[in-house]
Amino acid sequence: MIKMDMYRQIIMDNYKYPKNTGKLEKFNIENKSSNISCGDEIEIFLDIQDNLIKDISYLAKGCAMSVASMSLFSDKIKGKSIEYVLNLSEEEYFELINIFPTISRVKCVLLGLKTLKEAIIQFKSQNKFN
Amino acid sequence: MQKGYNYDKFMIKDKLFSEKVRISNNLKKDFPIFKNNKKLIYLDNAATTQKPNSVLKNYIEYYEKYNSNIHRGIYDLSEMSSLIYEYSKENISNFFNINSEELVFTKGTTDSLNQISRMLESKCELNDEILITIDQHHSNLIPWQKLSQRKGMNLKFVYLDENFEIDNEDLLKKISQNTKIIVLSHVSNVTGKIHPIKEIVETIKDSLKIYNNSLYFVIDGAQAVAHLDVDINDLNVDFYAFSSHKMYGPMGIGGFYINKNIKNDFEPVIYGGDAIEDVTELSVKYLEAPQKYEPGTQNVAGAYGLSLAVDFLRKNRKKNSIEKKEKELFNYLYDSLLEIEDIKIIGDKKNKISLLTFSHKKIHSHDLSYYLSTNNIAVRSGMHCAYPLYKKYNLESSIRVSIGCYNTKKEIDYFIKKIKDSISFFNNLDDK
Ligand SMILES: Cc1ncc(COP(=O)(O)O)c(C=O)c1O
Numbered sequence: 325m326i327k328m329d330m331y332r333q334i335i336m337d338n339y340k341y342p343k344n345t346g347k348l349e350k351f352n353i354e355n356k357s358s359n360i361s362c363g364d365e366i367e368i369f370l371d372i373q374d375n376l377i378k379d380i381s382y383l384a385k386g387c388a389m390s391v392a393s394m395s396l397f398s399d400k401i402k403g404k405s406i407e408y409v410l411n412l413s414e415e416e417y418f419e420l421i422n423i424f425p426t427i428s429r430v431k432c433v434l435l436g437l438k439t440l441k442e443a444i445i446q447f448k449s450q451n452k453f454n
Numbered sequence: 455m456q457k458g459y460n461y462d463k464f465m466i467k468d469k470l471f472s473e474k475v476r477i478s479n480n481l482k483k484d485f486p487i488f489k490n491n492k493k494l495i496y497l498d499n500a501a502t503t504q505k506p507n508s509v510l511k512n513y514i515e516y517y518e519k520y521n522s523n524i525h526r527g528i529y530d531l532s533e534m535s536s537l538i539y540e541y542s543k544e545n546i547s548n549f550f551n552i553n554s555e556e557l558v559f560t561k562g563t564t565d566s567l568n569q570i571s572r573m574l575e576s577k578c579e580l581n582d583e584i585l586i587t588i589d590q591h592h593s594n595l596i597p598w599q600k601l602s603q604r605k606g607m608n609l610k611f612v613y614l615d616e617n618f619e620i621d622n623e624d625l626l627k628k629i630s631q632n633t634k635i636i637v638l639s640h641v642s643n644v645t646g647k648i649h650p651i652k653e654i655v656e657t658i659k660d661s662l663k664i665y666n667n668s669l670y671f672v673i674d675g676a677q678a679v680a681h682l683d684v685d686i687n688d689l690n691v692d693f694y695a696f697s698s699h700k701m702y703g704p705m706g707i708g709g710f711y712i713n714k715n716i717k718n719d720f721e722p723v724i725y726g727g728d729a730i731e732d733v734t735e736l737s738v739k740y741l742e743a744p745q746k747y748e749p750g751t752q753n754v755a756g757a758y759g760l761s762l763a764v765d766f767l768r769k770n771r772k773k774n775s776i777e778k779k780e781k782e783l784f785n786y787l788y789d790s791l792l793e794i795e796d797i798k799i800i801g802d803k804k805n806k807i808s809l810l811t812f813s814h815k816k817i818h819s820h821d822l823s824y825y826l827s828t829n830n831i832a833v834r835s836g837m838h839c840a841y842p843l844y845k846k847y848n849l850e851s852s853i854r855v856s857i858g859c860y861n862t863k864k865e866i867d868y869f870i871k872k873i874k875d876s877i878s879f880f881n882n883l884d885d886k
Contacts, residue, residue: 361836363851389821
């Protein structure tokens with residue numbers, strides 16, 4: 325049975341008042357990704373220094389699950405290395421943000437991770453020779 | 455009808471299968487899904503309908519009593535299977551007022567439309583034009599995109615008016631001497647709008663008559679067949695595709711109508727046994743349509759299941775006026791939703807089947823429909839396999855409610871109540 329438990333208070337809080345939103349003043353990579361079928365969209369801005377995520381912000385438009393996941397995630401990865409993010413499995417990601425979506429909502433929750441990984445891959449390919 | 459068949463055996467069909475097609479005022483009772491899911495409020499009938507007892511039980515009974523391959527064995531079982539298959543085709547054809555020689559079985563609408571687009575390929579030339587309305591399901595769009603790319607044709611879109619009905623002016627502007635294929639949906643799976651196919655066909659034929667070019671009209675009937683009394687013959691089209699599972703029949707079968715005047719004009723898309731008259735080392739001669747387009751082992755149980763679904767619809771339309779009941783529920787649903795603040799329904803109330811799609815100004819459709827699902831209400835949310843339509847008109851991801859023959863006013867009341875609850879659940883968070 326599908327229950328409303330997934331929408332715990334912390335998720336609703338992060339949906340209504342997402343943390344770390346906006347556009348960073350100083351960033352060296354940005355990436356936008358979307359779930360076309362739901363119209364969800366996240367644009368991420370990263371300030372990466374010495375392969376560490378020094379700062380992160382984003383603009384998110386979408387359902388409670390996608391926005392809250394991004395908000396919680398953004399809090400957890402400041403200071404982490406880019407390799408850490410690239411190696412994060414879906415299960416580890418769900419545990420990290422403590423959201424365990426039902427099958428139909430997996431895509432919503434994963435959008436943040438996907439957008440961030442894409443950004444880092446872009447960053448790496450642009451900075452290959454540095 | 456297959457020539458030379460003796461249907462007498464099948465005329466005693468009441469004795470062949472045990473489960474009768476029921477007519478009932480409480481149709482829910484005839485659908486086992488509701489016995490197994492007591493609280494289920496199923497409002498996603500446009501995605502697929504539930505199946506009545508007559509379809510389910512006899513489907514299995516076919517395998518238990520008559521299973522054998524058709525048109526091959528000379529033994530009793532195979533004869534019986536062939537009869538069941540041919541009878542089903544005849545019965546389904548009657549339902550659509552077409553000749554059984556004009557009905558090709560496929561896996562469903564998607565399969566049909568893909569095959570039709572391939573069949574038409576050899577009739578198309580560079581710079582020919584395909585005219586298509588913007589409100590297509592992806593399965594009636596991508597095959598035409600691909601065909602136009604393969605052949606260097608123009609794919610021209612016809613847009614909609616403010617009520618999401620086909621804009622006739624735009625249509626007339628876009629037809630030309632080069633128009634070859636016209637692709638329409640009978641009913642949109644997003645807006646629920648019923649398009650006046652017959653009138654559109656007449657208009658186009660009329661204005662292109664001076665050129666005397668050969669035109670092909672292809673209609674996607676997936677959303678029409680369960681709700682309208684579709685007389686394909688009267689529409690004056692060349693192809694009409696549909697799926698069984700959206701009209702109370704089993705999944706895995708459907709078909710398309712192909713007009714008898716052109717039915718043998720095409721190369722089949724799929725090759726194989728049972729569709730050929732003669733084969734030599736280097737050549738093949740096909741049987742006449744529709745067999746030429748139905749190679750390989752056919753879905754006999756599926757065909758019979760669809761035939762029973764057609765019986766179910768026919769009887770319950772006549773004796774139980776399900777169309778009228780669905781319409782009343784729809785009107786009630788539409789009016790009730792309209793009263794809720796910040797809800798926007800796509801397209802006005804006119805010319806719709808019992809289907810509508812709406813969004814809330816502030817709350818994402820996934821959040822709303824998730825809340826509904828926790829209350830056992832099944833609806834669909836998203837962009838309903840029609841991205842170009844959503845993009846063209848800047849529509850938001852939205853919730854689709856589609857009514858079937860078993861839904862009740864009580865269920866609609868419950869749905870409306872839960873939508874309101876859901877809105878306050880998400881809205882009240884602001885007041886913390
Ligand atoms: C208008 C329309 N066309 C085509 C299809 C595809 O039908 P099927 O999935 O049965 O092939 C659908 C089903 O959602 C539909 O609504």
